[in-house]
Amino acid sequence: MEKNKITMISIIGIICVILVAVMFAQFKTVEETDITGIETAREEELQMMLSSWKTKYEEVEEKLIDTQQKITDYREKLTSNEQTSELLDKELEQINILVGKTNVTGQGVIITLKNNEEKTIEASDLRTLINELKLAGAEAISINDKRILNMTEIVDVNGIILINEDRIVSPYIVKAIGDQTYLSSALSLKTSGFIDSYQKLGKTVEMTKENKISILAYNSKKNQLQLKYAKEVQE
Amino acid sequence: MILIAIIIGCIIGALIGINIPTIPYTYSGYLAIAIIAALDSVFGAITSSLKKNFDMKIFISGFFVNAILAILLTYLGKKLNIDIYLAAVVVFVGRMFNNLGTIRRYYVEKITEKKGKKPEEKSQEKVNNN
Numbered sequence: 001m002e003k004n005k006i007t008m009i010s011i012i013g014i015i016c017v018i019l020v021a022v023m024f025a026q027f028k029t030v031e032e033t034d035i036t037g038i039e040t041a042r043e044e045e046l047q048m049m050l051s052s053w054k055t056k057y058e059e060v061e062e063k064l065i066d067t068q069q070k071i072t073d074y075r076e077k078l079t080s081n082e083q084t085s086e087l088l089d090k091e092l093e094q095i096n097i098l099v100g101k102t103n104v105t106g107q108g109v110i111i112t113l114k115n116n117e118e119k120t121i122e123a124s125d126l127r128t129l130i131n132e133l134k135l136a137g138a139e140a141i142s143i144n145d146k147r148i149l150n151m152t153e154i155v156d157v158n159g160i161i162l163i164n165e166d167r168i169v170s171p172y173i174v175k176a177i178g179d180q181t182y183l184s185s186a187l188s189l190k191t192s193g194f195i196d197s198y199q200k201l202g203k204t205v206e207m208t209k210e211n212k213i214s215i216l217a218y219n220s221k222k223n224q225l226q227l228k229y230a231k232e233v234q235e
Numbered sequence: 236m237i238l239i240a241i242i243i244g245c246i247i248g249a250l251i252g253i254n255i256p257t258i259p260y261t262y263s264g265y266l267a268i269a270i271i272a273a274l275d276s277v278f279g280a281i282t283s284s285l286k287k288n289f290d291m292k293i294f295i296s297g298f299f300v301n302a303i304l305a306i307l308l309t310y311l312g313k314k315l316n317i318d319i320y321l322a323a324v325v326v327f328v329g330r331m332f333n334n335l336g337t338i339r340r341y342y343v344e345k346i347t348e349k350k351g352k353k354p355e356e357k358s359q360e361k362v363n364n365n
Contacts, residue, residue: 009240016244024252029263
């Protein structure tokens with residue numbers, strides 16, 4: 001009887017322990033659980049979250065594709081712009097060489113004209129020489145390192161030769177870049193060629209062929225190559 | 236003696252429960268159902284002990300088997316995509332209220348018995364009306 005009672009009491013005690021332990025554990029779980037925490041979320045909540053994230057993911061992916069498309073478009077535009085600018089750069093370079101704003105080098109001839117005791121070199125001689133050189137296809141010409149442009153004047157003012165408004169004196173070294181053979185043969189034609197005819201007149205003219213001639217850029221301080229009156233015609 | 240055992244058991248249980256690591260939220264649903272089932276068994280036991288027909292074996296088997304069955308049913312419900320645990324909750328809580336009503340009635344009768352015969356009749360009527 002006594003033993004029976006003790007077992008009953010102990011069983012009731014054990015059951016109380018189990019029940020209360022589980023209850024408190026549950027209380028603790030419910031209290032501590034952060035509903036938004038992903039580790040503790042219920043399956044249904046997880047499914048909901050998953051589906052919503054999927055939708056978001058799809059939207060974002062669409063945006064991504066859009067943006068990438070835009071980026072490719074921009075890139076294409078950029079490359080085409082780069083091509084254009086490269087072309088423009090090349091053109092600019094060409095034009096700069098053409099107008100004489102850059103130092104240039106290449107094969108050509110050097111003609112030296114000197115005053116001697118009897119004859120002096122005049123501006124007209126230089127003009128004739130320049131014209132001959134241009135006719136023979138000279139691409140860049142300079143006299144005493146004064147670059148000859150299309151606007152360059154070669155004039156006599158009171159016996160002084162002015163080029164690009166700068167005074168130059170003998171000896172006059174004329175450098176011309178172009179086809180060596182053309183230039184030299186054009187100048188050294190028998191009797192009617194520049195060198196022959198001028199030497200006959202008693203002027204000192206010498207010509208040398210050079211494989212590498214350097215011609216300086218237009219560097220006059222007085223005339224800055226700015227057009228005031230000539231305007232481009234807009235069609 | 237029984238009261239002391241219950242109090243000591245409750246204190247030990249509370250200590251264990253507080254120190255237990257947190258249960259994952261997914262399983263806490265099952266645990267809640269098990270607790271409801273166990274509580275139902277406990278109240279049933281109290282009622283039957285008041286009615287002098289308390290059986291230890293029935294109590295213990297009811298305590299554990301009800302809890303496990305409730306958990307199994309909840310699990311089955313989840314597999315079938317139906318909220319069976321709601322039915323379990325309704326049944327257990329309904330029974331808990333019945334048992335609580337019986338317990339209340341028993342004590343009210345006891346108190347009124349002490350005070351005399353007349354109030355007892357009145358209270359008896361009242362309880363019946365309830």
